[in-house]
Amino acid sequence: MFLAVVLIINNMRLLKKRSxxxxxxxxxxxxxxxxxxxxWAGILVCFGYVLLMNLxxxxxxxxxxxxxxxxxxxxxxxRIIVSIAVSFTALVYYVFSKILIIQLPEGLLSx
Amino acid sequence: MIEHIVNGFSLTFGLSNLLLMSLGMFIGIVVGAxxxxxxxxxxxxxxxFTFWMKPHLALMFLLxxxxxxxxxxxxxxxxxxxxxxxxxxxxxxxxxxLAKQGKSGKALKMALYSSIFGDIFSTCVLIVGAVVLAxxxxxxxxxxxxAVILFSLTLTATVxxxxxxxxLIAAVGGLILGVVGSDPITGTPxxxxxxxxxxxGIGLVPVIMGLFAVSEVFVQLERKxxxxxxxxxxxxxxxxxxxxxxxxxxxxxxxxVFLGTIVGTFxxxxxxxxxxxxxxxxxxxxxxxxxxxxxxxNGCLEGIASVEAANNATTAxxxxxxxxxxxxxxxxxxVLAAAFMLHGVIPGPLIFVQHGDVVYSIFIxxxxxxxxxxxxxxxxxxxxxxxxxxxxxxxxxxxxxxLCATGTYSVSHSVxxxxxxxxxxxxxxxxxxxxxxxxxxxxxxxLSPIFEQAMRQALVISHGSPMVFFRHPIALVFVxxxxxxxxxxxxxxxx
Amino acid sequence: xKLRASRNWLVLAAIVAVVFLVxxxxxxxxxxxxxxxxxxxSFGAGGGTDVTLRSLSSVFHHHFGQPAIVIDKPxxxxxxxxxxxxxxxxxxxxxxxxxxxxxxxxxxxxxxxATYTSEDLKPVCLMxxxxxxxxxxxxxRFQTLEDLLNYGKQxxxxxxxxHNGRGHSYHLLMEMVKxxxxxxxxxxxxxxxxxxxxxxxxxxxxxxxxxxAGTVDSLIKAKNLRLLAVAHSERLPxxxxxxxxxxxxxxxxxxxxxxxxxxxxxxxxxxxxxxGLQKCYADKSFTSMMKRMGFIIQYxxxxxxxDYIKTEKEIIKPLLKKLGFAK
Numbered sequence: 011m012f013l014a015v016v017l018i019i020n021n022m023r024l025l026k027k028r029s030x031x032x033x034x035x036x037x038x039x040x041x042x043x044x045x046x047x048x049x050w051a052g053i054l055v056c057f058g059y060v061l062l063m064n065l066x067x068x069x070x071x072x073x074x075x076x077x078x079x080x081x082x083x084x085x086x087x088x089r090i091i092v093s094i095a096v097s098f099t100a101l102v103y104y105v106f107s108k109i110l111i112i113q114l115p116e117g118l119l120s121x
Numbered sequence: 122m123i124e125h126i127v128n129g130f131s132l133t134f135g136l137s138n139l140l141l142m143s144l145g146m147f148i149g150i151v152v153g154a155x156x157x158x159x160x161x162x163x164x165x166x167x168x169x170f171t172f173w174m175k176p177h178l179a180l181m182f183l184l185x186x187x188x189x190x191x192x193x194x195x196x197x198x199x200x201x202x203x204x205x206x207x208x209x210x211x212x213x214x215x216x217x218x219l220a221k222q223g224k225s226g227k228a229l230k231m232a233l234y235s236s237i238f239g240d241i242f243s244t245c246v247l248i249v250g251a252v253v254l255a256x257x258x259x260x261x262x263x264x265x266x267x268a269v270i271l272f273s274l275t276l277t278a279t280v281x282x283x284x285x286x287x288x289l290i291a292a293v294g295g296l297i298l299g300v301v302g303s304d305p306i307t308g309t310p311x312x313x314x315x316x317x318x319x320x321x322g323i324g325l326v327p328v329i330m331g332l333f334a335v336s337e338v339f340v341q342l343e344r345k346x347x348x349x350x351x352x353x354x355x356x357x358x359x360x361x362x363x364x365x366x367x368x369x370x371x372x373x374x375x376x377x378v379f380l381g382t383i384v385g386t387f388x389x390x391x392x393x394x395x396x397x398x399x400x401x402x403x404x405x406x407x408x409x410x411x412x413x414x415x416x417x418x419n420g421c422l423e424g425i426a427s428v429e430a431a432n433n434a435t436t437a438x439x440x441x442x443x444x445x446x447x448x449x450x451x452x453x454x455x456v457l458a459a460a461f462m463l464h465g466v467i468p469g470p471l472i473f474v475q476h477g478d479v480v481y482s483i484f485i486x487x488x489x490x491x492x493x494x495x496x497x498x499x500x501x502x503x504x505x506x507x508x509x510x511x512x513x514x515x516x517x518x519x520x521x522x523x524l525c526a527t528g529t530y531s532v533s534h535s536v537x538x539x540x541x542x543x544x545x546x547x548x549x550x551x552x553x554x555x556x557x558x559x560x561x562x563x564x565x566x567x568l569s570p571i572f573e574q575a576m577r578q579a580l581v582i583s584h585g586s587p588m589v590f591f592r593h594p595i596a597l598v599f600v601x602x603x604x605x606x607x608x609x610x611x612x613x614x615x616x
Numbered sequence: 617x618k619l620r621a622s623r624n625w626l627v628l629a630a631i632v633a634v635v636f637l638v639x640x641x642x643x644x645x646x647x648x649x650x651x652x653x654x655x656x657x658s659f660g661a662g663g664g665t666d667v668t669l670r671s672l673s674s675v676f677h678h679h680f681g682q683p684a685i686v687i688d689k690p691x692x693x694x695x696x697x698x699x700x701x702x703x704x705x706x707x708x709x710x711x712x713x714x715x716x717x718x719x720x721x722x723x724x725x726x727x728x729x730a731t732y733t734s735e736d737l738k739p740v741c742l743m744x745x746x747x748x749x750x751x752x753x754x755x756x757r758f759q760t761l762e763d764l765l766n767y768g769k770q771x772x773x774x775x776x777x778x779h780n781g782r783g784h785s786y787h788l789l790m791e792m793v794k795x796x797x798x799x800x801x802x803x804x805x806x807x808x809x810x811x812x813x814x815x816x817x818x819x820x821x822x823x824x825x826x827x828x829a830g831t832v833d834s835l836i837k838a839k840n841l842r843l844l845a846v847a848h849s850e851r852l853p854x855x856x857x858x859x860x861x862x863x864x865x866x867x868x869x870x871x872x873x874x875x876x877x878x879x880x881x882x883x884x885x886x887x888x889x890x891x892g893l894q895k896c897y898a899d900k901s902f903t904s905m906m907k908r909m910g911f912i913i914q915y916x917x918x919x920x921x922x923d924y925i926k927t928e929k930e931i932i933k934p935l936l937k938k939l940g941f942a943k
Binding site: 165169172259262264307310320321392442446452465534535574584 | 660663666667670671673674686687688689690691692695696699700727728729731773776781782783802803804805806807810811813814815817818819820821830831833834835837838840905908909
Binding site: 048049083 | 162166335338339341342343344513514515516518519520522523524526527530531534536539540543546547
């Protein structure tokens with residue numbers, strides 16, 4: 011099974027080298043070091059969101075991730091970021107846990 | 122029977138029914154448009170609200186929600202490349218590119234008109250031919266199912282895109298993903314890595330949300346954002362005709378609409394296939410028979426029309442085996458089955474005798490609901506367009522992400538699904554960057570488990586003899602179609 | 617100036633957040649239950665279990681003061697639901713509906729891996745007895761079960777039947793019948809009762825076994841299906857001329873569904889659950905819903921379930937061994 015994965019990755023690398031390499035440069039529009047950095051930060055944050063959800067609780071992680079993602083995507087106005095993060099987290103929480111009655115992970119804020 | 126029809130009319134056009142249908146449709150559209158929420162969550166929680174209603178009101182309300190959500194899914198598919206409902210997953214292929222050209226209004230309206238056509242047509246089929254079609258559907262045992270799905274799988278060839286190898290890799294990837302889960306016959310766990318949540322296989326929702334929505338979030342993360350002027354991610358073409366669909370335009374795609382409707386109605390009648398698979402099937406049939414196949418995938422109206430007609434056609438025709446035999450065609454209809462039973466309307470052959478007026482009011486209601494959809498959807502799409510084009514990207518996509526994550530969690534209450542969603546988000550991003558098409562992956566992912574189960578069941582019944590596919594006439598027909606299709610494809614590819 | 621304004625926004629936002637969080641959730645020292653109870657359905661949306669639990673949830677509020685939420689955790693013949701149950705806190709707020717294969721998974725290890733055993737569960741009460749039957753298409757040549765079995769003896773391997781999964785009650789009962797009569801048939805697993813009915817109706821299999829309530833009941837009434845035998849303690853009203861398996865000499869345990877909590881759940885909470893559930897079962901609107909759909913709801917205390925578990929270990933396990941379904 012592991013071998014299969016290795017083979018696949020290797021083949022994909024070969025394919026990329028042969029046919030798609032040049033294409034990548036042009037299809038990745040406006041990619042610079044900072045862009046890549048933002049992308050990786052964003053991806054890591056998203057994973058952190060999911061993995062921390064059970065530990066820390068839905069409300070905290072959702073609020074945090076909204077703030078971080080909005081910042082990464084260009085928002086700089088602190089007022090907007092925070093107020094949207096708060097209100098949207100509250101809204102989603104309300105809709106999902108009170109109307110749809112789905113238990114969202116409580117984490118640290120159990121009450 | 123006549124008095125059933127007459128009673129049905131009066132039930133449908135009663136004031137409370139009209140109000141409830143409008144309300145249900147509106148809620149359905151809104152929920153469908155929100156990524157992460159769809160009718161699978163909406164209907165179970167709406168059921169308690171219907172307990173106090175009379176059966177025909179309750180059922181029509183739920184059905185309006187159902188129909189509305191199928192359209193609503195295409196709104197977000199077109200505007201933010203995120204299918205709001207699994208059924209709308211094929212709409213992103215041509216819908217989003219068209220919206221990126223600034224013609225979101227046109228895309229949305231095309232989707233609406235096609236949806237309405239598909240819905241009305243298959244409802245008529247339901248009304249006129251339910252009993253006959255149900256009998257035909259009954260003839261589809263495992264061998265027939267396997268043959269039909271095999272044929273559909275060959276359709277993946279048409280959506281392979283420019284690079285055939287990449288398309289094939291994607292398709293094989295989908296096959297591998299379809300293997301995960303318990304073996305359909307023996308129950309042996311396959312590629313589950315001791316994660317019990319995967320015993321039913323990888324869910325469709327994490328895959329779709331991840332592959333389309335989350336990957337789009339990652340793509341957007343990479344964009345250069347000017348801090349001075351935050352713009353939306355969709356341009357708005359100022360030309361009026363770019364936001365409308367003229368009658369001539371609609372007539373020009375009538376072939377796709379019609380094909381989509383037929384395919385959708387067909388796949389809806391056979392239990393077990395589902396709206397997303399039939400949407401893809403319609404897409405490839407339309408592409409293959411189109412005069413401009415290369416336009417597909419770049420914002421081609423035919424692409425939107427065929428898909429939307431198909432997914433709405435499926436919803437109405439899925440009721441055919443359900444109402445006549447009591448057998449739900451897909452998961453959402455299964456939930457509706459619960460609602461029917463809770464209100465004492467037992468689906469099955471006796472339903473026409475015992476609750477004829479309710480049935481006819483449902484038939485008439487399903488037709489009328491399209492009129493409501495015409496108006497409410499326009500309202501809904503205008504609101505959504507204003508939101509999407511007005512609110513900055515940097516706010517929309519984080520919100521979309523949270524909705525997808527929460528919605529995926531709410532389907533199965535397991536964080537595993539959300540993690541899978543993220544994984545698929547990464548995969549979707551990589552596929553986008555290296556130009557691997559998502560469509561073949563999805564098609565084989567959805568269809569291969571169905572195919573495998575059907576084929577193995579057929580082989581069990583025949584004691585392992587593959588002759589079973591030749592002995593059953595319907596299966597044989599599809600096997601021949603498959604062979605023809607493969608031959609045709611190899612010619613096309615060579616060209 | 618700008619900083620102060622932002623801080624004001626933050627404070628406001630924090631207040632809004634706290635208000636939302638706090639509302640309705642302070643219940644220090646209040647009696648159980650203080651928040652909604654989760655009912656775990658071991659079968660998917662629209663199936664008998666799901667419908668039953670949703671009907672139960674509609675009357676839950678009256679008798680418990682808190683609503684019930686139904687979530688579906690299908691798979692593994694209720695083992696997935698059991699697994700999920702045991703991953704939750706043992707505080708009485710999660711109750712799972714399990715069927716025999718998920719109650720005593722250690723007996724069925726031939727069919728699926730058991731991640732827990734019946735020792736990890738504490739029964740709350742019985743919920744339903746599922747009557748199921750063996751049926752054929754209306755134009756089938758078999759008029760009685762005996763006809764079917766005779767044909768099977770004379771033509772080994774020709775018959776094929778549909779059930780809902782190897783290792784489930786329907787399959788096991790049929791295997792017992794097959795063994796007793798020394799016949800060979802092909803068993804074909806399908807996903808749901810509706811599927812099974814459809815396969816029989818379409819003539820793709822010779823007979824099928826599935827729950828008789830709901831769809832199958834109406835198909836029998838419409839004379840599309842013919843019931844040959846019933847797995848239940850008494851004959852069914854829809855077909856009173858059809859004998860039960862027990863009458864014909866096949867003793868099996870009933871296919872039941874019961875509610876469970878993790879073993880560590882405090883006894884006083886479990887007692888409260890039992891009292892409340894008893895009231896729910898007696899609730900008129902609940903019983904009328906169940907009657908309309910043909911489901912049999914029965915309250916029985918944990919002793920009955922313990923009894924079933926004993927049967928499972930002492931009688932079913934050796935039976936499985938005899939049939940070749942034991943490791």
